[in-house]
Amino acid sequence: MDNKDTYLLNFKGYNFESSFVDADFLENLDDFEIRDDDVFIITFPKSGTIWTQQILSLIYFEGHRNRTEDLSTLDRIPFFEYNIRKTDFLNRPSPRLFCSHLPYYLVPKGLKSKKAKIIYVYRNPKDVMTSYFHFSNLVVRFEAGNDMEHFMKRFLDGNVVGSRWFDHVRGWYEHRHDFSILFMMYEEMKKDRRSSVLKISRFLEKELGEEDVEAIVEQATFQNMQSDPRANYDEILKYEVGKRTDEGHFLRKGDAQGF
């Protein structure tokens, strides 16, 4: 392991956020036991992770859909390598849902059995970079982006959590045949939420009635997520991740400029 920076921890050529990751967990990632019905949302940072987390929470949990349960999407679908709430993954009931920013070559080898499913969400890199720039200026633990030119250099060089955008997307795409994987494009999700929800639920083999589909599509809008404390990460950002100022939100703009 090589600590390139105070907040970046480089492990096998990939940059993690150092304070949220557990070194032992990383060392044993390969052998983490995968169940056939595990589901992983995988993304490069700032590509639609928490959005997909909300969609899957709505698909899987009736109590999330009809708002009778007040559990955050992070509790329903914890981050795999950034387990900030110390969720006990091994004793978690099935189906276990996770999200992750791991590159293809670091995920547990059990995912190659092709039984567990992966939803890989990607987003136009210019919007990823813009989102990342603002996020870096907001989060205490990250190195502030300063001006965009300075941040762009870091982003293009891969000196950010997640390393290089291009390597991440290309790696997953080139190795797609090794996994049971569905690729979702942020811009398409933005253009047609309903079709995206249907595509995801078909892939997950989850049958949904028309009313359920409506409820999911509705609660997965940017505006509705912004005002849903279970999904907007406001509290998590404030109390668990740490913000530099009171301004700024995880759900910042949600724009899709397209390629």
Ligand SMILES: Nc1ncnc2c1ncn2[C@@H]1O[C@H](COP(=O)(O)OS(=O)(=O)O)[C@@H](OP(=O)(O)O)[C@H]1O
């Ligand atoms: N419902 C919905 N619709 C459209 N866009 C959405 C939605 N939910 C989250 N977002 C936007 O996704 C960006 C955050 O990406 P991630 O969730 O991948 O961030 S992270 O990697 O988990 O930190 C961040 O993008 P920016 O607004 O451009 O910064 C969020 O606003």
